[in-house]
Amino acid sequence: xxxxxxxxxxxxxxxxxxxxxxxxxxxxxxxxxxxxxxxxxxxxxxxxxxxxxxxxxxxxxxxxxxxxxxxxxxxxxxxxxxxxxxxxxxxxxxxxxxxxxxxxxxxxxxxxxxxxxxxxxxxxxxxxxxxxxxxxxxxxxxxxxxxxxxxxxxxxxxxxxxxxxxxxxxxxxxxxxxxxxxxxxxxxxxxxxxxxxx
DNA sequence: AGGATGATCGTCT
DNA sequence: GACGATCATCCTC
Numbered sequence: 001x002x003x004x005x006x007x008x009x010x011x012x013x014x015x016x017x018x019x020x021x022x023x024x025x026x027x028x029x030x031x032x033x034x035x036x037x038x039x040x041x042x043x044x045x046x047x048x049x050x051x052x053x054x055x056x057x058x059x060x061x062x063x064x065x066x067x068x069x070x071x072x073x074x075x076x077x078x079x080x081x082x083x084x085x086x087x088x089x090x091x092x093x094x095x096x097x098x099x100x101x102x103x104x105x106x107x108x109x110x111x112x113x114x115x116x117x118x119x120x121x122x123x124x125x126x127x128x129x130x131x132x133x134x135x136x137x138x139x140x141x142x143x144x145x146x147x148x149x150x151x152x153x154x155x156x157x158x159x160x161x162x163x164x165x166x167x168x169x170x171x172x173x174x175x176x177x178x179x180x181x182x183x184x185x186x187x188x189x190x191x192x193x194x195x196x197x198x
Numbered sequence: 199a200g201g202a203t204g205a206t207c208g209t210c211t
Numbered sequence: 212g213a214c215g216a217t218c219a220t221c222c223t224c
Contacts, residue, residue, distance in 0.1 A: 042205065050205070060220060078218030080206045097205055127206045137219095170205055200224085211213085 001026065001035070001153040006145055008154065011068045013087035017043035017096045017181050018163060020085060024153040025101060027133040032109045034133050036101025036123050037155060040182040040189045042168045044084075046094045049173040053093020063141045064093040071150055073130070073140040080127025083135050085144060085152075099169070099180070101129050102188040125190045158183060166192060 001024055010016050018041075026035045044051035052074070057065045063072045064086050072084040072095050084095040101123035103110060110122050110132035123129035130136070135150065144152045168180045169191045182189045 044205075052205080055221085058221075074205090075219060076204060077206050077216075078204095079208095079216065082205060084205085099205085125206070131207095168205070172204090200222105202222085203220085204218105207216090209214090209216105 001155065004145055004152045004154050009069055009145075009152075011088055013043045013045050013094045013096060014179070016068075016085065016087045017041040017179070019157060020096060020098065020152075021163060021181060021183060022155050022158040024104065024155045025083075025098065025129075025133070025150070026105075026153050027135065027150050028148065029109065029134050032106060034106030034109050035104045035153070036129065036133070037104050038098055038100075039102050039186045040098075040100035040180070040191075042097040042099055042181070043087075043179040044095055044097065045179070046088060046092055048094070048177075050168065050171045050175075050177075051094055053095070057093060061093060064095050066090055066141070067143075069144050069152075071135075071139050071142040071144055073135060073137050075137060076127070081130035081136050082126045083130050097126060098129065099126050100124050100182070100188050100190045102186065103132070120187060124188050164193070 052061045053064045067090045070086045084097050086095045088094045103122050114132050142150050162184050164184050165178045166180045
C-alpha cells in the first residue's frame with residue numbers, strides 16, 4: 001500500500017472529507033502494523049460553529065490551524081479519543097473527523113487493544129477506532145504524509161455513486177448540515193446508513 | 199479556583 | 212432508547 005504523496009489530497013475541507021473515503025489509515029505500534037480502510041468521515045468547516053476551530057486557536061486545537069493533512073487528536077468525555085485530518089491552509093482551523101474504518105491489517109492486534117469486541121465493531125465509531133489503533137493525544141500534530149507511526153496510504157478513492165451524505169452525529173450546533181460522508185452499504189459504518197445520494 | 203460542556207462508549211431496560 | 216462514566220478544555224469569577 002503506497003503512502004499518499006503531497007498533492008494527492010485536496011485542502012478544502014468538504015472535498016477532503018470525500019477524498020479520504022477509501023484510503024487507508026496505517027499505524028505502526030512497536031513492530032506491529034495495523035491498518036483500516038476509511039468508510040465514514042465528517043467535515044468541520046471554517047466558520048462552522050460545530051468546528052473546534054470556530055473560536056480561534058487554543059493550545060488544544062493548534063494543529064487544526066497548522067498545515068493541512070496533519071493528525072488532530074483530542075480526547076472527548078474523558079474516555080475516548082477522536083482522530084481528525086487537518087484541512088485548509090496554515091492559519092485556518094478546519095478538519096475532517098474519521099468516524100469509522102474497515103479493519104484490514106492486524107485485526108488480532110486491534111482485538112487485543114479492544115478486548116471482547118466483535119470484528120464488526122472493532123473500528124466502528126471514532127473512539128473505537130482510536131482505541132483499536134492505539135491513537136491518543138501523543139500523536140497530535142503528526143504529518144500524515146511524511147511522518148512515521150501514523151500515516152495515510154493510497155487506496156482506490158470511492159466512486160461518487162458509492163458515497164452517501166447525511167447530518168453529522170452527536171453535535172448540538174449546526175446539527176442539520178449534511179456534512180457526514182460514508183460508503184453505501186458498508187457494515188462498518190457507524191450511525192444511520194439510510195440516507196440520500198449527494 | 200470552580201463550573202459547565204462535550205465530534206463517545208458500554209451497559210442496562 | 213436512556214443514562215452514567217470521566218476528565219481535558221475553556222470560560223467566568
